[in-house]
Amino acid sequence: MQDLFSVDDAANVLRRTPDALRTLLDGLPPYLVEGREGDDTWNPREVVGHLIHGERTDWIPRIRMVLDQQPGPFPTFDRTAHLTSFAGVPLGELLAIFARERADSVNALVAMRITPEQLELTGTHPEFGRVSLRQLIATWVTHDYSHLSQVTRVMAKQLGDDVGPWAKYLSVLRR
Amino acid sequence: MQDLFSVDDAANVLRRTPDALRTLLDGLPPYLVEGREGDDTWNPREVVGHLIHGERTDWIPRIRMVLDQQPGPFPTFDRTAHLTSFAGVPLGELLAIFARERADSVNALVAMRITPEQLELTGTHPEFGRVSLRQLIATWVTHDYSHLSQVTRVMAKQLGDDVGPWAKYLSVLRR
Numbered sequence: 093m094q095d096l097f098s099v100d101d102a103a104n105v106l107r108r109t110p111d112a113l114r115t116l117l118d119g120l121p122p123y124l125v126e127g128r129e130g131d132d133t134w135n136p137r138e139v140v141g142h143l144i145h146g147e148r149t150d151w152i153p154r155i156r157m158v159l160d161q162q163p164g165p166f167p168t169f170d171r172t173a174h175l176t177s178f179a180g181v182p183l184g185e186l187l188a189i190f191a192r193e194r195a196d197s198v199n200a201l202v203a204m205r206i207t208p209e210q211l212e213l214t215g216t217h218p219e220f221g222r223v224s225l226r227q228l229i230a231t232w233v234t235h236d237y238s239h240l241s242q243v244t245r246v247m248a249k250q251l252g253d254d255v256g257p258w259a260k261y262l263s264v265l266r267r
Numbered sequence: 268m269q270d271l272f273s274v275d276d277a278a279n280v281l282r283r284t285p286d287a288l289r290t291l292l293d294g295l296p297p298y299l300v301e302g303r304e305g306d307d308t309w310n311p312r313e314v315v316g317h318l319i320h321g322e323r324t325d326w327i328p329r330i331r332m333v334l335d336q337q338p339g340p341f342p343t344f345d346r347t348a349h350l351t352s353f354a355g356v357p358l359g360e361l362l363a364i365f366a367r368e369r370a371d372s373v374n375a376l377v378a379m380r381i382t383p384e385q386l387e388l389t390g391t392h393p394e395f396g397r398v399s400l401r402q403l404i405a406t407w408v409t410h411d412y413s414h415l416s417q418v419t420r421v422m423a424k425q426l427g428d429d430v431g432p433w434a435k436y437l438s439v440l441r442r
Contacts, residue, residue, distance in 0.1 A: 097429045101296055105422075112290045115283050116415070121276055220432035230429030231437070237423035238439035240291070241416045247280075248412035254272045254405035257395035262406070264413035267442050 097226070099206045102233050107198050109236045110191035113140060116243060118187055125183055127250040134175075136243040140186040141174030143239060147193040149173075151232045152200050158215040158225045159204060165216040201229075272401070274381045277408050282373050284411045285366035288315060291418060293362055300358055302425040309350075311418040315361040316349030318414060322368040324348075326407045327375050333390040333400045334379060340391040376404075 117125050117136050125136045134142065150169045157166060178186060211226040248264045259265055292300050292311050300311045309317065325344045332341060353361060386401040423439045434440055 097426060101299075104295065105299075108290050112287055115287045115290055120279065124276075124280075217432070220435075223431055223433075226429060227431035227433060230426045231431075231433040234423045234426045234430050234433075234437050234440070237419045237426075238437050241419040241423065241439050241442075244412045244416040244419065248409045248416065251272060251405045251409045251412075254401060255409050256398055256402035256406075257392070258398075258402060258406040258409075260395075262409050262413050264416050265409070267416075 097230055099201065099211070099229060102229050103198050103202050105233050106194065106201070106236060109143070109240065110187065110194050112240060113143075113190070113243070114187050116240075116247075118184060120247075124247045124250055127246060129246045129249050133246070134242075136246060137183045137186065138174060138178075139239050139243050140183065140190055141178035141181070142171070143236075144178070144186065144190050144193060145170070145174045146235070147190070147197050151228075152197050154215065154228055155201070155204070155225065158213050158228065159206070159210065161213070162215075165218040168218050272405055274376065274386070274404060277404050278373050278377050280408050281369065281376070281411060284318070284415065285362065285369050287415060288318075288365070288418070289362050291415075291422075293359060295422075299422045299425055302421060304421045304424050308421070309417075311421060312358045312361065313350060313353075314414050314418050315358065315365055316353035316356070317346070318411075319353070319361065319365050319368060320345070320349045321407075321410070322365070322372050326403075327372050329390065329403055330376070330379070330400065333388050333403065334381070334385065336388070337390075340393040343393050 117140070128135050146169070149167070154166045156162075206225070206229075211224065211229070213225045214222045215225070215228070217223045245264050245267060248262070252259065252265045255262060255265075292315070303310050321344070324342070329341045331337075381400070381404075386399065386404070388400045389397045390400070390403070392398045420439050420442060423437070427434065427440045430437060430440075
């Protein structure tokens with residue numbers, strides 16, 4: 093695997109996610125965007141809420157902590173906060189909030205003009221201990237891809253009963 | 268699982284896929300769009316080629332065979348044809364071809380004005396035997412989601428070495 097990862101690449105990917113989610117989700121019937129792949133899993137609308145929560149409390153705040161070399165561990169990220177804070181908020185509204193807040197985040201990231209040397213600065217994760225700024229920013233990007241892969245997989249599964257024997261060749265239904 | 272699937276819903280989803288892929292892929296560095304998740308797997312550029320091949324030889328031609336009640340099994344779909352027919356074609360070009368051909372396909376699908384009764388018509392799959400038009404169209408949609416989930420998962424994996432300990436919470440890296 094090549095290690096070509098850069099902050100410019102990260103910004104290039106992160107900027108796209110709101111548009112990708114809007115294209116994939118906005119204006120679809122409820123059985124797709126409210127469907128789940130199991131108990132205690134999130135539907136696509138809830139995933140957008142989770143991404144907004146990350147913009148507010150996770151990525152840029154932690155990046156600032158590392159760059160400023162603030163002491164102490166990162167505040168713990170609450171993985172379920174969005175289930176209450178965004179309960180009942182329509183998907184279209186969540187997509188608009190996410191687009192605005194993600195644009196602000198990416199602009200903030202670019203404005204930091206992080207150098208390759210700074211990518212090796214470290215902070216303290218509450219569970220993992222020492223982590224690098226490079227790992228934190230790469231995780232931000234991978235986390236986006238993870239949830240994009242999830243929402244498309246979850247929507248595929250809503251049609252799992254309709255495809256009949258073709259399920260054999262649709263491995264996404266079993267992931 | 269609710270069975271709310273309709274041809275209108277299918278068209279609604281199918282129309283979005285070219286834009287979603289363009290947003291996700293166009294203008295990204297080669298290590299993302301040419302990266303793989305293993306031997307004998309497709310990179311995101313190859314997936315777009317495969318989708319074009321499906322527009323030409325699979326979905327609409329098979330739907331017409333069912334609607335016209337043509338005898339005999341569907342011609343076998345060649346799952347690897349795109350690896351030779353689109354070898355060396357740049358991603359931007361493939362995205363443009365797919366957008367054009369998918370738009371034609373969805374327009375053709377809508378123009379067929381398929382009734383709920385017609386969804387129960389059947390054709391003969393070369394491997395599965397009798398399949399319904401409903402299953403065929405649902406498979407088209409699910410197949411799109413499957414490949415959208417795949418390209419985002421494959422791109423996530425290109426950053427798998429960069430995320431350090433966070434890999435623990437990024438299950439997409441292990442799917």
